[in-house]
Amino acid sequence: NAGVTQTPKFQVLKTGQSMTLQCAQDMNHEYMSWYRQDPGMGLRLIHYSVGAGITDQGEVPNGYNVSRSTTEDFPLRLLSAAPSQTSVYFCASRRLAGSTDTQYFGPGTRLTVL
Amino acid sequence: AQSVTQPDIHITVSEGASLELRCNYSYGATPYLFWYVQSPGQGLQLLLKYFSGDTLVQGIKGFEAEFKRSQSSFNLRKPSVHWSDAAEYFCAVGDPLSFGAGTTVTVRA
Numbered sequence: 329n330a331g332v333t334q335t336p337k338f339q340v341l342k343t344g345q346s347m348t349l350q351c352a353q354d355m356n357h358e359y360m361s362w363y364r365q366d367p368g369m370g371l372r373l374i375h376y377s378v379g380a381g382i383t384d385q386g387e388v389p390n391g392y393n394v395s396r397s398t399t400e401d402f403p404l405r406l407l408s409a410a411p412s413q414t415s416v417y418f419c420a421s422r423r424l425a426g427s428t429d430t431q432y433f434g435p436g437t438r439l440t441v442l
Numbered sequence: 443a444q445s446v447t448q449p450d451i452h453i454t455v456s457e458g459a460s461l462e463l464r465c466n467y468s469y470g471a472t473p474y475l476f477w478y479v480q481s482p483g484q485g486l487q488l489l490l491k492y493f494s495g496d497t498l499v500q501g502i503k504g505f506e507a508e509f510k511r512s513q514s515s516f517n518l519r520k521p522s523v524h525w526s527d528a529a530e531y532f533c534a535v536g537d538p539l540s541f542g543a544g545t546t547v548t549v550r551a
Contacts (some may be wrong), residue, residue, distance in 0.1 A: 361538060368451070370532055370541035371486075380549075386538060418485060427475060428493045431539065433485040 332434035334401075334419050340440045345386050349404040349437050351419030358424035360402040364388065364415040366438075371418065377402055378424055380410045409441045444469045446535050455523050456550050463518040463545050465533030475516040476534040477507055480544075486532065492516065503527070507508035525549045 335350045353360065361376035363386075373386030377396040391413060392407040402421075406413060416438050422431040447466045455461050467473055474493055478486040484495045490501025497509040507518045516533060533542040 363541075368543055370446075370448075370543045371459075371534075371539075372541070373538050376538055387540075420486075427490070430488050430491070431476075433478075435485045 331355065332421055332432050334417075334434040334437050335400055336365065336437060338438050341406075341407060341442065343410060345409050346405070346407050347409065349406075349417055349419075349439070351399050351402045353402075353419075353421040353432070354400065355421065355423075355432070357421035358399065358401060359431075360396070360419065360421045361386070361405050361431075362392070362394065362402070362404045363418045363420065364413075365403070365413050365418060374404065374417075406439075409439075411441045413439065414441045415439060444536040444540045446533050446540055446542035448531075448545050449489055450544070450545045452546045452548070454548045454550060458522050458524055461518075461520045461523045461527070461547065463529055463531050463547070465515060465516045465518065465542060466514050467535045473505075473516075473535050474537055475509060476539065477501065477505070477516075477518050478532045478534060478541075479503075480530045480532065482529070489500070489518070489531075517538065522531075523547075523549055525551070541551075 332353045358379045362374040363371040365371045372388045375394040377383045419434040420431045422429045445468045476491045477489040492499045492509045530544045530546045532544045
């Protein structure tokens, strides 16, 4: 199993550009989520999904869109990038059957918005 | 609303010394509690978790944590620190997870 994979690892955008951060998992996990990590603030939840076709907002959803068309993939879209979105983004997944299950994190995408 | 506080931003410890990282949580029900570790440039790895039962939880890499409901705490401990334990440590609670701001651990020789 590859676990949770994220692409790209690094990205530089200009203000106003759009892009999609990719996330995939091969563990057949129903639950997937996106976090952003900023210095001194830990990880904050952006969006999450409990299964294909179902998404919900987390703590900091503004400026981000998600969709879940398959169990495996959970892309995060920035429609018009802003410097405030400069961050490290982590995707995570776990089985839905019991929130006691371990959540597995991808390696992260470091995004810089100029 | 659930929240997590990690009072120590940065801790420096000598190799071989003991380590304790503090975590206080706010949660309306019986909490699901986690400790994660992040090495520089890496993703997060689960160290241990608590849901119910024995309040002293053993994890990987020689770490343990104790849940104290009366103090709303879930402190992480290691009896003897190795240089490879230098990393950032995050306490998290609930579902979806809410994370603390993290504690950076530096290990000096």
